[in-house]
Amino acid sequence: MQHHSYFFDLIPEWLHHSHTFYCMVTSLEGHYTYTNVGFQLQYGFVTEDFMGKHALLAIHEEDWAKCGQVVTELLQEPEKIIRVQLRKPLVNGNHHWTDWEFSVLCNTAQQPIGIFCLGCDISQFKANEQHLEANKSQLEQIAWLQSHELRRPVANILGLVALLKDLKLSIEDQILLQHLQTSALELDKIIHQIVANATKVEP
Secondary structure, three states: OOOHHHHHHOOOHHHHOOOOOEEEEEOOOOEEEEEOHHHHHHHOOOOOOOOOOEHHHHOOHHHHHHHHHHHHHHHHOOOOEEEEEEEEEOOOOOEEEEEEEEEEEEOOOOOEEEEEEEEEEOHHHHHHHHHHHHHHHHHHHHHHHHHHHHHHHHHHHHHHHHHHOOOOOOHHHHHHHHHHHHHHHHHHHHHHHHHHHHHHOOO
16 A cells, blocks of 8 residues: 555645545555545544545445446546546535546556545535426426416317307407407417426426
């Protein structure tokens, strides 16, 4: 296992002390060999010292297989950079979402010595995404109600207007009937527009 201080020569100084980005390096077997300040501050409650511990310690167990697949792919194609979203633990027992880029870290002889991982918190992005998805679902429900429930009485009104037109009505009644038909057609057009706009919304 490479010594912790070795990676200070390979990683930019600003990244060592960053609170915005989480940075860590694991051995090819998945054990921590380096963690930056941001990572230690965020996940220090998991263990006092990450060195030598397995990286899965601070990853939601449902994402373990995903991590294994990424590492396997990287070792097969070391030149790749793979992006992956992972759930990480919080002090309160919940989890938050993080976005990572994994790549193979090589020594000066271009020999793989570990997995370099750079990540950041995307919990707010995920919350916004879920909120938009919920809004989309509500809009789809509204569109369904409008297209099925509102249009039925409008169609009934138009049907009655068509029947009444066959009757012998006074000029005044014919004018009123024409206004009723025009209003019903305008309402039907508005309903169509609302439904079309609602179904175009993307999360």
